[in-house]
Amino acid sequence: MIGKIDYIKEYAKELKLLNLQKKIDEFIEHGENEDLSYQEFLYKILNEEIIAKEERKKQTRLKNAGFPVIKTIEEFDFEFQKSISKRHINRLLEMDWIDKIYNLIFLGPPGVGKTHLAIALGYKAIDMGYKVSFISMDNLVYSLKTQDIMRKSKIKINKIHSSDLVIIDEIGYLPINR
Template sequence: MPSIETTVAKFRGLRCTSIAAGLPDLLAAAETNEVSYLEFADMLVEHERRQRNHKRILRNRKAAGFPTIKRLEEFDYRYQTTITKRQVNALLDFSFIDNRENLIFIGPPGVGKTHLAIGIGHKAVEAGYKVLFTRAAELVESLDLALAKGELKARITALAKNDLLIIDELGYLPMNKTALYNLFQLVNSLYEYRSIVVTTNKEFTAWGDFFHDDNVAVPIIDRLVHHSRVFMLGGESYRLRQKLTG
């Protein structure tokens, strides 16, 4: 008769590590509840599935590179004049990712654009999607470095492995021609293939100002806006309100 140690070792050999780790407790629960053989087999499989899914979510959350934890449940809609909780919750079926649509949050500093983007990103990870968060300045720098090394195509391919790319603070800093070229290459490669979330303090009519070239700004805007949902955020600056009331 096999011992529990040898059975655990066999499960580990099959890379069913969660079953191996939890087998004593699973056996005890099965004996207590007098489950059938089929029910016990299902218990084992379901335990392994749940644990693998949990570990995958933890890996993907770490890989997403969120700078901080921002939950949608913590977002204060009372000071928002142009976007509602219902509108945001409607995005959480993630049909926009499945349909390769983009989300664009436009508004002045401090109204919660980044909070919403990170909150949606966290929910997407929990739903099983691969997400990457990057600030626009960091993205531009990484693409510029990849171009200098002759690895721009490889870098864009790596970024495209994510289901959702969040580009935060686009337009806060001006871009030179090389940065514009690189950004266009990225956006063009992801167009109708992956979803992008953009936060920006500039309306589309002002994008030529920080791009310094309408000939590049127009095709970038065209690819971002086509198949997109645009949200104009208003209201009082959340950070300023905290400072004044703190």
């Protein structure tokens, strides 16, 4: 015989409340142990569901971004690279330039941290809810040239079009011809 918990799990699945579906037993035990009111109990369940959904969305955006590695601003060594102003980078971390549709270009010789900073800004943008695409110039040119004949390239270009932020790496490493 199916109990009410099983029905709740089925309803949660139908409503795509995945966190509730997985943790209903834990929620009920906590609610009983803490003598939560109905409002508090429902609030806790819905609040945790929202948090879990946002985390899943963030993980999806992170996966779709295509970063070769994850880099953060906290990992960047501003002492090693004194020509980069921490104040300017912190200003960029506010991300208002994305909404204003400004372009950023990091110029410099290899090894100064351009890719690290670009990925760190992209990671922060994902954390703030933006869709990000990271691609090397070589892969971008290849995808543009082959989008009409290769499904994978077309999907990649469409993903780039739907992104709020596109990070193109290694621009200077590839001769660009028409």
